[in-house]
Amino acid sequence: MVTMRKKRLADLLAAAELPILCPEDEKDIEICGVTDDSRQVVQGMLFVAVAGATVDGHRFINDAVAKGCAAVLVSRDYTEECAVPLMKVDDTGRVLGYLAAAFFDFPCRRMKMIGITGTNGKTTCTYLLEAMIAKAGGVPGVIGTVSVRYKGCETPAALTTPQPVELQRILEQMSEAGVTHVAMEVSSHALAQQRINGVWFDVALFTNISRDHLDFHGSMESYFAEKEKLFASYLKDHGQGVIVLGSGEAEEQENNGWCDRLIAVLAGHNHACLTCGIGRGLIQARNFRFDLQGIRAEIVSPEARFVLDSPLVGEFNLRNLLGVIGCGTALGYALQTICTGLAGVKGVPGRLERVLPDGDTAQEGTGLATVFVDYAHTPDALENVLLTLRALRPERLIVVFGCGGDRDRGKRPLMGGVATRLADVLLVTSDNPRSEPPRKILAEIEAGIREEKLAKGKGEQLMQNRQLKGYDVIEERAEAIRIAICGAGAGDVVLISGKGHECYQIIGSRKLFFDDRQQAREQLNIARQAA
Known part of the structure; x- marks a missing residue:
């Protein structure tokens, strides 16, 4: 208003x-x-x-x-x-x-607009775009899952994409403040509910698509149809699409099929399309390596090549980086400027965020486990994060995770199966049960674990015996985090997945304060004192 x-x-x-x-x-x-x-x-x-x-x-x-x-x-x-x-x-x-x-006299016409859609990676891409735009001399504004921010102002976000009137008010404020470029997460819900009507984009980025929100959309086809609208109906006349391609592996064929359809949509509307990928596309990453310190990759575009160093971890983050490099290219930035800007992004809140004890800047040699908090709450996102951590060759990979209540039930056994295949110890716990009985949700996750024939045991015994693989169901999330961190040791990696930056637990109609990062830090402090 x-x-x-x-x-x-x-x-x-x-x-x-x-x-x-x-x-x-x-x-x-x-x-x-x-x-x-x-x-x-x-x-x-x-x-x-x-x-x-x-x-x-x-x-x-x-x-x-x-x-x-x-x-x-x-x-x-x-x-x-x-x-x-x-x-x-x-x-x-x-x-x-x-x-x-x-x-508000169409504020989107007074700024360069970059819209990001996809199941995973949207928030990370906004942080990367923000840094790249600033490095290139622009004034960035961000509208996304974590917050709305521009020129030193930051407000926590209620929705990934705001409601229509609020969205236009934010864009007007950004324009009045001198923002030149807006990086905006565009959710499938926002597209279905027509929240972005009155906004048109210079660049639209597609990160990926995998199972999520089927409680709302009903099918993958309907889910994709909403995301497709960003490229078919919300680009400016000169707007361009940027598509992050999956790998050529068999498990990526479905995602690549969606990519092919978007490429055809862009061509049908006379919009240019930039494809990006690991060893594929117009913009490629080659000669890459991943470790706990980050990513190094050679980026090759039709015009240039440059070595990118990023503190972000994992192959999925290289895909996010490629998508943003594609956006920067579409905006006319030089590859060196793009990569230099991206190198400065140390991390994203709740996205494979490393948690340290109070006062520590590095944890090696302390005898403690390496602990990460991540937002992954879909089968594909959880798989990507676990594959990234597995590639670090930990002695044990321990995962604490759950699934939200009143949301897509079909993904619950799938996430249980993914965690079973990739982790050594699983502690299945509550994650915003909402109106559903927590035990019902946990049982549906457990069904996917049982299909993989993983043995059930007591959480503390699983943690104490480093030769055991197995899982336990621990309804109280704080207790699951305590058992995981206090039972883990040097060489182990603990992933606490599902909430990321969120600092609440929804039980029934109550929204209670709960921060995975705070809980993890407290347990690391206790473990350090006991060491």
């Missing part, structure tokens, strides 16, 4: 290109803001009544009028008497973003 500017109703509707007949005597009505939330209405606003999944805004028209709205937009017949002009369109949810964008 912003009340600093005003627009004639007729001008606002015309700017949003809405086929609405505005009577002559209503054209000069002044509108001081646009909202779909009656609680935010102030004198002179346009109230857009949107029928949402759980709440119908048409029920709150009287409230909006009582608070002084200047006009109302509906998508359903409204038979009650209304004291202000009332206009009707087919879908108020669709036009809300365009109206908000028009009210």
